[in-house]
Amino acid sequence: MAGPKAGTVASSTVRPDSPTFWKEVLGLPGGEALATCIQCNTCTSSCPVEALEPEFNIRRLIARIKLGLREDVLSDEALWACARCFACVARCPKHVRPGDIVEAVRHIALGEEREGxxxxxxxxxxxxxxxxxxxxxxxxxxxxxxxxxxxxxxxxxxxxxxxxxxxxxxxxxxxxxxxxxxxxxxxxxxx
Amino acid sequence: MRLAYFPGCVALDSCRELDIATRLVAEEVGIELVELEDAGCCGAGNLQEYNPEAALALNARTLSMAEDLGLDVLTVCGTCQLYLSRANVALRDPETRERVNRLLARLGRRYGGGVRVKHFLQVLLEDVGPRRLAAHVRRPLGNLPVAAFYGCHLLRAPGAAEDAEDPRAIERLVEVLGGTPVTYSRRTACCGFHVLTVRQDVAVKMSALGLQEARGAGAQALATPCPLCHLVLDAYQHKASRAVGEPLNLPVLHVSQLVGLSFGFDPARLGLRRHLVSVKPFVRALEDTEVVKA
Structure with missing residues (x-):
């Protein structure tokens, strides 16, 4: 899977294409608490998928949404690797509900009839x-x-x-x- | 005790043995199941992603069916329990409930918010209770080491009675059934079911790590309260064995089947023959234990 490496925010080839992407996600069920994320990485540290597939990095997903990397986020196949275990939702100290943000982003991707x-x-x-x-x-x-x-x-x-x-x-x-x-x-x- | 039984999709399809075992056990402990025969799927996260409002409305419909009967909902699946109780919590908000009720009104339905959603494991331990359960045990599990595999969704459903980081329900149940629970850290791990068709490599590896640790801890069987966990842990176990490079060979029982076995029910009636990993060695060992007279 192409894309920036885990741990970084974005590779040099990825450019923000939608500065208001975060507002789009914020307005959807599941995305409401997006803005309060402090990038503490509790979600990613709790994620059983990330432990096996570092391309799915939930903390980084939130950062990419906030940076406005709309196409990068929606075309990323790793978005579909989340197993909905909700460990991140249970453990997030800021009640951001990261797993529910995945739901909101997938909703956008499905609405655009993305493939994969x-x-x-x-x-x-x-x-x-x-x-x-x-x-x-x-x-x-x-x-x-x-x-x-x-x-x-x-x-x-x-x-x-x-x-x-x-x-x-x-x-x-x-x-x-x-x-x-x-x-x-x-x-x-x-x- | 009467409950509105919501078996969900999988317990009526590839995991039919769960439905069968649940009905037998419920009858034995005096729970009358009124099946919600016309209730739809809980959405399992997929409908929630596709259209959250539709998922909420469909689950509100199910809850309203139970409300009409004046009964609480009984689930036997972690995922059904999570999404039905999530909907139930969302519908506590009067504004949300009003909005969804406008949709339900087209079907002549209405949900007032007065239903509780309970999983069979919780009903057995809290409503039937350890004393009454123990009174039905004819074949105590004895020294057979049984380990729990909780699955994420049962633990993370709103209103879950258990501490998601350190649940005790299945271990308590095994003790009530006269057995010896084995604990290990991955008993609260994710089985990977929800990415099974999308990233089978990830799902199989996730379940493999749990199976491997349980086996290493000495378990001779796993007990799970979720048919989706059961599908991965049982049907895909040969792939899990390949993924960790050792034969795992660990039978996986639905909680209802484990209870049924300890009640002395014929293993064939509990659908154990449908499993891909043979439960025979476990049943044989169990049959060597002393039978308690009624």
Whole structure:
């Protein structure tokens, strides 16, 4: 993954392209407390993903938002590596809720129809809710991984099927799907 | 005791054994489950990212269904517990509730804010209580070392009864079931489920480190209150073994299954055959322990 190295704020090739990006995030659910971040690094030190994938650095993500590196933040695939453990939210001494900021930034990225495995998974998940009320695991998995990803699972799907553990292939939509869809539509209209 | 049962998506699909075991245990301890059959998904963070208002409305709908029944909500999944109780907290704000109720009004629904969301683990320990639970134990876990794997979302759900940094619920439960809890530091670690399809390498390594430490601490089984943790820890364990370069071979039980085993239920009825990591050695060791007469 291209991008500045962990620990630095920005590489020389990244230029601020949206000085008001922080306001955009601040106005979204999850982003409200962004401005109070003091860059103490408690979030990153608590992050189990960063320990394995330093490209996902939550403290640095907040710094990049404040610096107005909009495109850099939204096009960064590492944005989708957050595992939503919320350790950072629990431990932040300034109650910035860093994990919720990830949610807000992903919301912007999804609204712009960004590509990649992360957005693909989120969209497949939401589509599945619209389609059945509850998610249809087999479909979400297939649409997220695609055939190539599924093949990389090797014998796992076969072993799961053998154990009776495989998710159902047939969808089982709730009776209330039309109601749920109407509710989701109404919420999207902002009515 | 009656509760509005919200099984969530995974406990009705790839982790059906969790739903089955939960129903058996609930019946045994006298909890009547009224299933919210038409409740939608909690959103699991994905819907929250896509459209936070839609996620809030969908969860408010679920909460209103329980409110209509006059019951609290029972979950069996860490992620369901987190997102339903997060919505419930957001809906305490009168302005937010009014706004969401305007959406629900289109469905002829309304949420007044009077429902509590509880996970089965909490219900077993607090509402059923250790004394009544212990009275149902027919096959005490004995000296079998069982370790907890809490999962992030149960611990970090608003109103969680546990100290997220040092929870004791599963260890207490294992003791009530006549067993010997094993503790280790990664019992509160993240299983990585929510990046499983996006960064499988990261998810597998995260779960591998937890499994490895639990095994090193002497655990012969893990107990988890979350089906998503269970999927990673059990179904992907062969990949975890590869990631740490040693065979982990640690059976993973849903909390409901562990309780069911100690109640003396037939392992086949608890869906143990559906696991990818064999639970047989653990069950065999358990069957060697003395059965307490009713």
């Amino acid at each position: 495995p992360g957005p693909r998974h989120a969209r497949a998940f939401v589509e599945s809710i619209r389609d059945g009320g509850r998610i249809h695991e087999a479909r979400v998995t297939l649409e997220s991984l695609r055939l190539a990803g599924l093949l990389r699972e090797g014998w796992l799907p076969a072993r799961m099927a053998w154990r009776g553990k495989a998710p159902r292939l047939r969808r089982r939509p709730l009776k209330s799907v039309p109601e749920i869809r109407a509710l989701l539509d109404a919420a999207e209209e902002g009515a």
